[in-house]
Amino acid sequence: MNKLYFLIVICFFISCKKDEPKVIRVKKTPPPAIILTDERKVVVDTALINVFKSETLKQFYIASENKSVWGNLKKRTYVLSQLKKAEELGLNPEDYKATTLEKYEKRISSLNDKELATYDILLTYNFELYLTHLYKGKLDPKKLYTDWDLEEKTFDPNNTLIKAFNKNKLDSIVDNIQPKHQTYKELLKALEIINTYPEEEATDTIRSADKITLNDTNNALIDIKKKLLFWKDLTGKDSLTNKYDKKTFEAVKRFQERHGLAADGVIGAGTLSALNFTKEGRKQQIIANLERWRWYNNDFAENYFIINIPNYSLNVIENQDTTLIRNVVVGTSKRKTPIITSKLKTVVFNPTWTVPPTILKEDIIPEMKKNRNYLAKKRITIFDSAGREVDPKAWNEDKPNSYRYVQSPGYNNSLGLMKILFPNHHSVYLHDTNHRNYFGRNNRSLSSGCVRIENPLELAEHILNDTIATNWPKEKIDSIIETKKTINIRITKKYALYQWYWTAWSKKNQLIFRADIYNLDSDLYSKLRN
Incomplete structure (x- = not known):
């Protein structure tokens, strides 16, 4: 009887061991079998x-x-x-x-x-x-x-x-x-076009102490004309003189337009910088941009905002149609606008502005140490950690980061009259600005990282007007702005945001370039080839 009991106990423990839960490992789906033909085959070790x-x-x-x-x-x-x-x-x-x-x-x-x-x-x-x-x-x-x-x-x-x-x-x-996007195809075409250009003669860097205007005489014009002939902005077999004639003036304007410069015919530092690019330099720029476009989404949303940072432009695309185009201001080279793929969530009218850490450190604190009334002039209120308002005279300059600095809503608020929020890890958004004259500038790399939009209330009206769910006429938005109260409105229509960076493409068999404002192109090309 004891032997039988002993055997039962042993069987019990053995069965328990077998019933212990096993770790389930999920295997990746194996690839389909390869259909082999009857050509010569060997075993692969x-x-x-x-x-x-x-x-x-x-x-x-x-x-x-x-x-x-x-x-x-x-x-x-x-x-x-x-x-x-x-x-x-x-x-x-x-x-x-x-x-x-x-x-x-x-x-x-x-x-x-x-x-x-x-x-x-x-x-x-x-x-x-x-x-x-x-x-x-x-x-x-x-x-x-x-x-x-x-x-x-x-x-x-x-x-x-x-x-x-x-x-x-x-x-x-x-x-x-x-990628199937039109810009990627335009980049492939740009590479094809630039490969048709002959090898370029080595030339010295073109320099001019002064801006060159129509009818000026300047020795740099001989090399300028050579460059314009090479890039086919200037045509013909005119003798290369140092006179800035009407024909060259029109060629310079064509060149400036292709490079996103003010097409005024005035040859200044920006135009000379673009002229000094070699064929090889431009080819490398195109190749770097092809790599970037392979990083970006292959499938675009039905409705989206697409921002090209170096082109200072925002396009609204709906059902494959461009419905709005806006000039934008982007971050400086020290405070770059981040490259983001996201989704638009909220329009905020009459936003307050909380001073971010970088601006606090580099701008606000130095000014406050000079003049305690600096923030009052900008309608910025100081709050302590408990949310209590702090008198600027009681501000502790040794502990500036222990406070929160908030600017009241209004026309002169740093964010202007509205902002558009979207999920991201960089605390950036799209917004209006109190520097509305910036949109008339050619170089608009001027912000602290966020993207500022020209005529933003019209943009808000456009994206909030979902004909099925809501109606947001201009009068309704204007009445909200007049209250100077902060109001958040959820965007019911789905918009993706593609805030990206590219400096080259082609249009109608013409090469298009933009200044590489964040100096990314040459470094990326170098890494691609190493």
Whole structure:
């Protein structure tokens, strides 16, 4: 009886051990099986695959039962031709071992099994890398910048490649994988256009101590005319003189317009700076902008605001139609406007303005130490940590960060009469301004990071007027403004916000450039090529 009892106890413990909960590991969905044809196939040694330290590559060859897949000449030829043409899309063919792969292809009939397997792996690895770079960029903006807040793009190169491989649609995969937005297409066209220009003669930097105006005589005009001829803003075979004639004047205005400068024909520092760019410099700028556009969303919302920071412009797009265009003021190079993808949430009429830390440190505190009445003139009230109002005379200049500084609503409030809020990690928003004369300037990199909008109340009326739910006529908005009371209005119509940065594109076969106000282009190009 004791033996029987002992056996029952042992069985009980064994059964309990078996019933212990197990950790469930969710496996990634494996890629579809690869349909192989009857060309020469060899076994791919996993040791060769492991050299690349790529889980994606392992999964690819699991889908082919560890057999080589690129036996078909037509498929190989397509991959090789695409990698060789990577330069046409702003990428470097040697990032994808184009020359090495060509050497393998020339010896294809004499490759032993191990060499053929190596060639197969190299084709797969580099073509998937190429597709990934075309879809989401070669570099990760989050690793480059602290003020770029974009939605992360995910990409499964195995599924994309295997589906095209099995359906014999490799010839469309490169086109399908790239961004579809018109600006990206205009950048590809810009790269095509600039490649048609001849190699440029080396010239010294063009300088002029004074601005050059119509009918002036200036020795710099000879090199200026050479540049205008090279970029095709000036045509003909006129002799190169130092006289600023009418024909050159019109060419300068064309050049200025293409570069976002005041098209007044006056040759000043901005125009000379743009003229001093070389063909190679402009080509690198285009390539840097192609990379940026691969970071941005592939799928755009039905309705959205798109801001091009270097172009100082905001476009409202609704159902693929541009319904409003506004000039904007953006952050300075020291207080940059962050790059953001978000959604518009709220319009705030008669906003108060709480002084942010940077402005407090760099502007407010130094002025307060000079003059305690400084804040009163700007209608800014000081509050302590308990929310009590503090007399400027009692302000403790040794503990300036222990206070909150709030400007009352009104026409001269730093945010103007309204602001538009959207979720972001940078405490920025779109808003009116008390410096409304700034919109007439050509260089509008003047703010502390937020984007200021020209004629913002008209914009508010436009986006709040949802014909189904609400009606916001101008008179209604004006009556709210008159109260000088802060009112928050939820935006019922869905608008995405794309607050982005690009300095090059093309229009009607013309190259368009903007000043790289945050000095990002050359550094990005350098990182792309390293």
